[in-house]
Amino acid sequence: MEPSTPPLGDMSPDEFRRHAHRLVDWIADYLHHNDHYPVLSRVKPGDIARQLPSAAPERGEPFDRVLDDFERTIVPGLTHWNHPGFFAYFAITGSAPGVLGEFLSAALNVQAMLWRTSPAATELEEVALGWLRQLVGLPPDFEGVIYDTASIASLHALAAAREEAVPQVRREGLAGRDLPRMRVYCSEHAHSSIDKAVMMLGLGHESLRRLPSDREFRMDVAALRQAVAEDRRAGVRPIAAVATVGTTSTTSIDPVPAIAELCEREHLWLHVDAAYAGVAAMVPGYEHILAGADRAQSLVVNPHKWLFTPFDLSAFFCRRMDTIRQAFSLTPEYLRNSEAGQVRNLMDTGVQLGRRFRALKLWMILRHFGAEGLRARLGEHMRLARLFAEWVRNDPEFELLAPVPFSVVCFRAKPVGMPENDLDRYNESLLEKLNASGEVFLSHTKLNGVLTLRLAIGHIRTEERHVRRAWDLMHELA
């Protein structure tokens, strides 16, 4: 061998230990002082890419140098989702026990596609989802499986609806057959993943009918009833409805019991998108938010949104998981094995064959915080949101634009005497100034055509003083 031949194998154990300990200290400091960075990155498009070479290095580089470059080049280009002033979209948290679980899971690198490819990964997924199911009050006839995102979970839910509605769809598909157009219903406030799901499934975007909502942004069930009747008369086949518990804009709650009743009568698959708010059902006094969900066919709740779990981990619960299996299970020869029939092979419940050991972090979070600790943290976020809403309500220069059922506040500044026509521009400019401050990051939506600011509380390190600071900043910058 030539002396220049690069060594084989991995980083040496000593080297790994040294770099990993360095990284632990960096991460500990980062998580502790995460408010030292501007929350919204200040770089301009292209700033990061411009600093990086256009080709991979020929020779390997010491890992210290890679970490140095990470700090120098990458960190300024991060928007800090761990910043306690992150109030945009849905604020999320990768909590310490979750981050450690993910670290361990990456090191193990096991696959949960078959039971035998790591029995503990399959069985811990069942156990941890069982715990979560009980915490949010769903009955045991809901079987659970972990997907990466709610987008994929809802895609599978609607695939199951299609499977039940169209005989032989798995084998024969939808084209070139004498099939009616189909319809899926949701409110105007449902998530865009529902649109993407009907497109992917070949149902077409027109198959999604978005129903109007009431003054509190909840699906109008009378409109749903009318739409179903209209569609049936027109020869369109209703197959599913998606009810949302915690819509993206205002976190409103669709009237699931009434929707469930209609779906039962009309034989529609009912999917409940509780991606953000479902976890709140574990908080005393909030059990009602999932009322009626026990009559749904499926429900998705995302621990990676508001249960302190590093992205990604979406929990899908289904009363007819066999329909999902009927739609997708398929075992090529090389995956056949002697446990068939005795075990669940999780690859049968979806299109993705490879599956990470995601249950590990969820188990660690549930154990380390305990049910009590999780309830307390969720309750605190809702208390902070109510507090902020109270400040808005009592300030003549601000206006609350939606009820606050959970931890998101929809509002706008409304300087006394400013004409309605100028308010959108005024609030847009206020939002830009707030986000340029580096101290907070908020996002917006439109409600009844009006530009609406959203303050979303969900980070585990967000305290009352951070919410107070956001409020003060609004006055300083308004």
Place this chain on the structure above:
Amino acid sequence: MEPSTPPLGDMSPDEFRRHAHRLVDWIADYLHHNDHYPVLSRVKPGDIARQLPSAAPERGEPFDRVLDDFERTIVPGLTHWNHPGFFAYFAITGSAPGVLGEFLSAALNVQAMLWRTSPAATELEEVALGWLRQLVGLPPDFEGVIYDTASIASLHALAAAREEAVPQVRREGLAGRDLPRMRVYCSEHAHSSIDKAVMMLGLGHESLRRLPSDREFRMDVAALRQAVAEDRRAGVRPIAAVATVGTTSTTSIDPVPAIAELCEREHLWLHVDAAYAGVAAMVPGYEHILAGADRAQSLVVNPHKWLFTPFDLSAFFCRRMDTIRQAFSLTPEYLRNSEAGQVRNLMDTGVQLGRRFRALKLWMILRHFGAEGLRARLGEHMRLARLFAEWVRNDPEFELLAPVPFSVVCFRAKPVGMPENDLDRYNESLLEKLNASGEVFLSHTKLNGVLTLRLAIGHIRTEERHVRRAWDLMHELA
């Protein structure tokens, strides 16, 4: 407040530091001594679940106790994908720089859905995929995006084929329209994810036509040509072909140049599934394996398979990414922002809205090992496979059942004088004994109806002595 109220916030920084350092040492030992565990878990169905409580703890528990339970309860239920004797399916590696990248990415917990939700995540994805693209020799007109799995990458590729073939499919879907049946082609050795993709897309399983392969398990292009002609005559609309570079059973290479020529002539979308073997194109002497791929519309290669990247990271390269965007991009109000038009928002290239910062680990791996180091490691795996194949070829009691283009060997034991009828049972029993040894884990396939053992080399710590040990074990247990 009552004294029993649980504290809020995350684990304290000191606690995090302590547990994380403990975990680093555990992981360092684990990775170093990963051959101390039986590679295939020996637990029985239900063994792990039985040891776990049926409900989440009410009170939070110290993290030390959780880690203790992990070691005691979970570890015995793991199948060790990091064991150097893991030769099943495709052997994969979460290398040290990749594991550290994943740890960091979990701690940052940033989303790469919009450019602004972390500019560095979007730009590093572009840069790292550019590096990978050049390493495997694809031209710059291929735009890259990271998905979780090849299943999802191929699903998007076939969605794009459908988008180009069926006007208005996004809006109107496939049902209730005057559309012909459609056809997608692949060889009998293509991956099951292609089946699942056509099912998901509403094309139906019948839309997939699996063509016979030649004696070396490569798609028969004459059969493809004939199938396309037959289908056109029958009024079925050919829309796409999937060529595989490195099939799952034997790692055979479909004749991509001839398939590409046919696809161009017939206006079919050509998707190349190079999930496992694509990375080998960076090894001198192996450039030809992706010959013709520059004429494909899309290609998938999985760094999480054979580029030492912890699961999941699937790289999708596409010459018509605008078709994917046309099929799926959709921006709800709350995600609109002022950078629109100046930046790529990665959520536009798929159905999943949330996206982890996966590029970080790939960048760290490419830099730490360097192009030279990656080539050396891939080359060594292929050398070990050729060596093992040589032993098989020279042993009268064994038989090689397929060519060895990469790092997987297909073979069987064939004791002199044993009737052909008994060989399947004999090899099945040999496989069971090998896997029960705890020293190695192999899987099987069927080739021409014959039970075939597969030795798949792909772990970064697998050395010649491990391959030699597998070979010796086969003789001890045969």
